[in-house]
Amino acid sequence: MNIIVSGVKKEYPEGLTVQSLIEAENVEAQMYVTVSVNEEFVKNAEFADTVLSENDSVEFLYFMGGGI
């Protein structure tokens, strides 16, 4: 099925969870990433149980602490 990851269409097997996508995409600091699916936030505790569907749009948002 197609999943849109950070704006890019990708092919992933059916039954893909947010957690398995995070691992497959090699996301940095995985414990602390914020994930949105179709513009709605997914709680960290629900990553493993959230199954993605065809054409879901997933965004990874990262802490950026710099500024000074």
Add this chain to the structure above:
Amino acid sequence: MSSFSNEQLERYSRHIILREVGVKGQDRLLKARVLIIGAGGLGAPAAMYLAAAGVGVLGIADADAVELSNLQRQIIHGTPDIGKPKAESARASMERINPEIKVNAYQTYVSAANVMDLMADYDFVIDGTDNFAAKFLINDACVIARKPFSHAGIIRFQGQLFTYVPGNGPCYRCIFDSPPPPDAVPTCSQAGVIGAMGGVIGSLQAMEAVKFITGAGNLLTGSLLTCDALRMEFRKVRLHRRRECQVCGDRPSITAPFDYAAPVCDIAP
């Protein structure tokens, strides 16, 4: 509306000629008050552009002194400023750019004890801090005080920002519920940052302040803008307020600003 001197008409002519700004917009800028927290990589360009734009009163808060390792990106300070308080060094630069404006320099860390008083007199706040404790504090204080602000963060070749306006889109805590533990995510002093990244993102923060003040265009509310300079890609990620957010949600548990433990970016320069 105040009447402009010939010198003002000339100084601000490139603003005044803009349909979206005009004399009315420039008048609003001259009467506006913006607080910039952090006179560093983000705060430097933001403060310089807002000074040049003629924002009537600018507050600049920073407790640190200028160090040699700052100068790769903090363009508001120069080599002769090493050792001087950053707030004072920044004030001198801003007044040199535009002697018309009033600059209030606060040589202090922003904490739960002073944040509400500091921002009380300002219309808009720019978060140019370098640690999560300060970023969450500024977010909470602005949400509680119903004060619009620009959030930003930079690291390596990356940056992100969004604008919070009360009742309009998510706050920082909607996106990131609470700070990561120390050393869980890389900081600038550990991971590095390209100086121009502060220029890109800090200038966009100034742009948001100018748009907020003049009413031009649409603000970056309800979206996080991310910049990946290695790929030279900007992306706008649409986001919504989280109803269970601890501070801006329907039943907030945070009703007063509080301090998290020591800043993250604290290793030697």
